[in-house]
Amino acid sequence: MPRALWTHLVKDLRIELRSLDAFVSMLFFSLLVVVLFSIAFDPHGDFSRDIAGGVLSVATMFASVSALNQAWAREIRHNVIDAQRMAPTPGAELFLAKVIANFLFVTIVQVILAPFFLIFYNLHIEGQAWLLAVVLPLGTWALVGNGIFFAALSIRTRNRELLLSLILFPIFIPALLAMVRATTSILTGDGDPTLWIKLLLGYDIIFTTTSLLLFDVVFHAE
Amino acid sequence: MKKAAIALYVLITIALMIWGYYQAIYGAPTDAMQGELFRIIFYHVPSASVAFSFFGVSLAGSIAYLGFRRNHADWAQVSDAWALAAAEVGVVFCTVVLITGPIWGRRAWGIWWTWDARLTTTLVLWLIYVSYLLLRRFAAGPQMQTYAAVLGIFGALDVPIVYMSNRWWRTQHPAPVFGGSEGSGMDPSMVPAFLWNMLAWFCWGFLILGIRYYVERQHQKIAENEALEALNA
Numbered sequence: 001m002p003r004a005l006w007t008h009l010v011k012d013l014r015i016e017l018r019s020l021d022a023f024v025s026m027l028f029f030s031l032l033v034v035v036l037f038s039i040a041f042d043p044h045g046d047f048s049r050d051i052a053g054g055v056l057s058v059a060t061m062f063a064s065v066s067a068l069n070q071a072w073a074r075e076i077r078h079n080v081i082d083a084q085r086m087a088p089t090p091g092a093e094l095f096l097a098k099v100i101a102n103f104l105f106v107t108i109v110q111v112i113l114a115p116f117f118l119i120f121y122n123l124h125i126e127g128q129a130w131l132l133a134v135v136l137p138l139g140t141w142a143l144v145g146n147g148i149f150f151a152a153l154s155i156r157t158r159n160r161e162l163l164l165s166l167i168l169f170p171i172f173i174p175a176l177l178a179m180v181r182a183t184t185s186i187l188t189g190d191g192d193p194t195l196w197i198k199l200l201l202g203y204d205i206i207f208t209t210t211s212l213l214l215f216d217v218v219f220h221a222e
Numbered sequence: 223m224k225k226a227a228i229a230l231y232v233l234i235t236i237a238l239m240i241w242g243y244y245q246a247i248y249g250a251p252t253d254a255m256q257g258e259l260f261r262i263i264f265y266h267v268p269s270a271s272v273a274f275s276f277f278g279v280s281l282a283g284s285i286a287y288l289g290f291r292r293n294h295a296d297w298a299q300v301s302d303a304w305a306l307a308a309a310e311v312g313v314v315f316c317t318v319v320l321i322t323g324p325i326w327g328r329r330a331w332g333i334w335w336t337w338d339a340r341l342t343t344t345l346v347l348w349l350i351y352v353s354y355l356l357l358r359r360f361a362a363g364p365q366m367q368t369y370a371a372v373l374g375i376f377g378a379l380d381v382p383i384v385y386m387s388n389r390w391w392r393t394q395h396p397a398p399v400f401g402g403s404e405g406s407g408m409d410p411s412m413v414p415a416f417l418w419n420m421l422a423w424f425c426w427g428f429l430i431l432g433i434r435y436y437v438e439r440q441h442q443k444i445a446e447n448e449a450l451e452a453l454n455a
Contacts, residue, residue: 156365166357170349170352199383214372217368221364
């Protein structure tokens with residue numbers, strides 16, 4: 001693994017481990033979304049299986065925005081971000097390190113959230129449950145990859161926290177659709193999620209590659 | 223000379239719009255199956271064509287800006303002005319598409335809206351370009367142009383994926399009228415009205431695009447002069 005990537009990754013993980021800022025806010029927020037949705041829709045029986053995939057994906061999406069906003073904002077203190085800009089290492093490594101770190105945070109939140117989710121929505125999975133271990137990471141990667149990129153883009157703008165959601169969500173729509181469709185078809189056992197998994201994989205490859213290529217342009221924009 | 227050419231273009235465009243309206247409302251015969259309702263195609267399809275072409279122009283401007291921004295500052299500014307103008311005018315035409323579509327759908331399908339491939343793609347495209355315009359509003363300084371160009375490229379990459387994903391999901395929009403499968407195509411008596419409207423709306427679109435581009439160039443020049451004056455003061 002490239003040295004700069006490793007350094008950034010360890011640094012981000014250590015900061016998060018000591019403060020747990022992003023993690024706690026994400027976990028509580030997604031729990032709130034799950035509870036609010038179950039109060040709003042009163043899910044039971046087949047209906048809860050039909051909407052569960054959508055609720056889980058949307059809860060992840062809203063919750064991860066809070067972590068994405070902090071990802072670069074915490075580098076502004078003490079002008080760390082300027083030091084990172086001047087460092088003679090490729091920006092792509094910094095970008096990838098941030099994506100991996102935040103991907104881990106969101107994934108851990110999902111793993112903790114899953115039991116609550118199954119309890120509140122009275123779910124039992126009809127399809128192949130192990131496929132969820134493919135769908136959710138792919139969807140999370142799509143969200144976090146684009147999210148870190150657009151957070152770097154909006155960090156130096158007015159209303160940056162709002163702007164991140166405004167530009168991230170439209171671009172994320174096809175991945176969200178694929179994530180929801182695949183999760184729902186696994187939960188209900190109807191239909192084949194393979195096509196949607198392929199779409200997610202394609203989305204991840206296209207946008208991760210583009211982000212890696214364009215990250216330096218955004219990061220060094222002056 | 224230049225002014226005369228522009229005035230001539232404006233006159234021709236206005237004449238084409240009037241002639242196109244006449245053709246669409248009185249010239250073309252009433253549709254055998256849809257009755258008068260089908261006439262909305264003379265506005266819906268040209269607006270969609272103009273919107274999609276202009277989003278293409280905006281993408282080209284974004285790519286050109288990123289290419290020129292280091293070595294050819296002037297060209298980069300020109301590209302950026304095209305990208306912005308095309309995105310703005312494109313959003314307006316796209317809005318027309320999204321308004322005329324449901325009006326037709328309500329009568330023909332009985333519903334205002336459906337999450338079909340083309341409808342969703344158009345809506346997502348509209349959302350992406352509105353977010354592009356918001357980014358331009360919220361970001362400041364010279365970085366803004368770079369950010370906008372990058373977002374323009376991301377948005378354009380998203381469109382084919384949205385389209386494919388929705389095709390797999392569900393499709394209700396009528397099969398393409400032109401170049402579609404068997405049984406598609408317009409009655410020959412309606413084609414002239416359609417082509418006239420296509421021409422008229424494209425001329426109109428380019429007129430607005432040109433004006434918006436000119437305004438943006440003036441903005442850039444004013445900003446440049448202000449920056450120079452601040453330096454010299």
